[in-house]
Amino acid sequence: MKPIRLMSGFLTVGFWTLASRVLGFVREVMILSLIGPGPLMDAFVAAFRLPNMFRRFFAEGAFNAAFVPMFSTKLEGDEDPARFGRDALNGLALMTLMLTALAMIFMPALVWATAGGFDQERFDLTVGFGRIVFPYIFFMSLSALFSGILNATGRFAAAAAAPVLLNVMVIGAMATAHVLGADVIRWLIWAVPLAGIAQLALTWSAAASAGFALRPGWPRWSPDMRQMVRTALPAALATGVMQINLVVGQIVASQYDNAVSWLFAADRLYQLPLGVVGIAVGIVLLPDLSRKLKAGDSEGARGAYSRASEFAMALTIPSAIALIVIPLPLVSVMFQRGATGADDAAAIAVAVSVYGLGLPAFVLQKVLQPQYFARGDTKRPFYFAVAAMVINAAIAIGLAPVVSWLAPALATTVAGWAMLGLLYWGLRDKGEVVRLDARYRSRLPRIILSALIMGAVLWIAEIMLKPALGTDYVRYLALLGLILIGAAAYFGAAQVTGALRASDLRQAVRR
Template sequence: MKPIRLISGVMTVGFWTLASRVLGLVRDIMLATLIGPGPVMDAFVAAFRLPNMFRRFFAEGAFNAAFVPMYSKKLEADSDPQRFARDAFNGLAFVLLALTGLALIFMPVLVWATAGGFAGDERFDMTTAFGRVTFPYILLISLAALFSGALNAMGRFAAAAAAPVLLNILIVSALLIGPRYFGGEAVWWLIWCIPLGGVAQLALVWVAAERAGLRIRPARPRLTDDVRKLTRIAVPAALAGGVMQINLLVGQQVASHFDKAVSWLFNADRLYQLPLGVVGIAIGIVLLPDLSRRLKAQDHSGGRMALSRAGELSLALTIPCAVALVVIPLPLVSLLFEHGRTGPEDARAMAQAVAIYGLGLPAFVLQKVLQPLYFAREDTRSPFRFAVWSMVINAVAAIGLAPVIGWIAPAIATTLAGWTMVAQLAFNARKMGDVARFDARFYTRLLRILLAAVVMGAVLFGLRYVLAEWSRGMAVLVLLIGGALSYGVAGQLLGAFSLSEFKSILRRRR
């Protein structure tokens, strides 16, 4: 994959991820308006986090980290990739069916283990009921992730990136139509859309894979040599993904002991996840199969160029977002969430968390850039070791700071853990040689990007006070336009990026 195709793939994935995240933001705004922070919202967040937690174990994290490099190399060598994909599908389905059955039986235990602060009040029973409806989503979305990984390895990014949009379309539609025309509580319309959305996502990528020539049918699992190798690689990645999920659960456990804190942190998390999903996840999805193929072909110079351009592009888009989240969190949160059942006090609390998450946003994106260096070499043990240290930092900070500063401790812990992970990934990648090092152009551009972001931050800081008396909508619009223009002009003048480069990318893409 040439660098221009890499950027084109990132743009494709980024567009659909942006659509999904924007619709997800619309969904969260509707939840804040219709439900608002409180027991019901806390219960939904805890229930929805259960399948998403295991999803990181079996889908986007562990399984793709192992499956995509192996599948990419089989495509490159033309060594029956379809049989390998079929065996992987059947083995994954068997494990997930067993997991889902156990989870449905022992759901109260899962709720107690992940949100112990709910015990003894109404949130516990609600979370258990919600969890039994939402948990089968893990089976559907993990199988969809297998098809998505195969499509990405074949250079077909659109269907896999578009699939998550379906879930948010269903949820937004249900919240708009269901309670108004058919009655019932909004939260139950929301809950039942989650497994239905999983069915829609799996159907979309399955059909796309069929059209791409990958024909998979359910069958009895077979423990072949390739499946054994996949398991050996995937288990450490699952443990690494599990460590990251433990970070989230530690934060949720701490927050569950504070009124409304689970809801506040959830909404703040969703806001910083918008740029993270659009940039970081898009970069990671496209970069992993590209690096895997380059390593197979011994193209080290091309691998270094791909890594450097991916890092450059991700930080050029992420750093200004981080600055905006730190400088103007309250105007953003107030406009998006301060409606209906969500009041000014809730908005101020969420804004604190958004600013802290903003400080960690570049770290969360850099993880997505650096991890493919390890996964492309089928090395999932090193990221696991790094994730363990990250988990220790997160747990010590979240639990240790909570008695002192209260519910905001998990946000601080998450940011500290993110930078700890990046430092370890970058330091240990030096052993891989030049292919794992950013080139000189990356560091030159990074300094200029930082200077342009400082200019943007100063402009936003000044505009925030000038627009204090304006309506929320107009003030945020002017802030966003002013920030984008100041960053774009400063970046162009300082040489952080060139508009002619983007025009060239678009022309070649067409």
């Protein structure tokens, strides 16, 4: 993948991920406004987290780590990638069907294991909601496989656009229910599995257009499948370990009224830059690194890694500073309306600032993990994830008596930095391929300085705009002004410090 195509891939995935995250904000704004923190929203969050947890465990964890590199290799060689893709599709379909059937039967046990602090009302609601939304995992897991095929062939748009359908359908369902005076939560719940069907249809049709119209059949246990499972299992376990962190946090939060809803809303806010930058870079970087390492192009792999890291930090560090410096204006303008009051907004803002402290670590993990996966090394990330899980659980449970519901957010941030440190430590013997180049080492301190200057400007601007930020309707323009001031301050400082060059920006736009 040439540098221009690599950057084009970043921007394509980033654009569609940004669209998904923006629509996700609209979705969360509607949920917080029409339903609001409380038993119904807590139950929805806990129920919706179940299929997403297993989706990341089986589909994203396994196939991003094992399927994409193997499929990419077969595309470059003389083997039949379509046959391998068909075998993988059939195996994944059977596994997720069995998982869905078991979950439907044992849903009360799943809810107890993941939200044991719920009272009877929230527990019963979660069980009912969970049985409706859990089949989403089947459709999304197969969609993830077709997305892997599309990413490996360099067709990023359809795979990146698929998640947008979930938000579009959920938003449409809630808006329709509100207009008709119907039960909003019921329309919301049923929209989830229907969106999964739409996402699968989109990615399958795109893969078919790319020459991979895979048809379902009985699974075949081939040597390739054995190799993929051997590679995927540690990666799936590593991803599962990270999901355990979310479960531990939810168990702690479920003991406090509205805390599950507060942390969910805060999580969605910091997921915007994480999704746009970290996930986009990770998705595009993995197949590119796999090809370059297979071809023995160490210099090309090093350049791709350095540019991905530079791109990630240039956008992530200022985002993190903004989340730390102005969390309340962001939260109050976006979420405070309808069923969500000022106290809810203040609680969410505190959690946002804590998550902001860990944002660079979360993004850099997405940049570093392909270094392992592209080499077929999934065992060490698993061991590192286990260590991070222990740290997360110890902090979340240990600090709960001291800081109550905020403990899971603190635990997530500390564990994120610990995981990043372990990933760097594990690459210490890989030499030139993973050593960042001189351009990155020169620009990173300048990026940090530019972001700190932006933070100071934002702090002053927030004080000046505080009356407007608290006024109905005007607050939207005030927040927009605050964001534009921050962006101008950052990019202006970046030009002065040399963190970013105008020529770089022009080239990125052209690409």
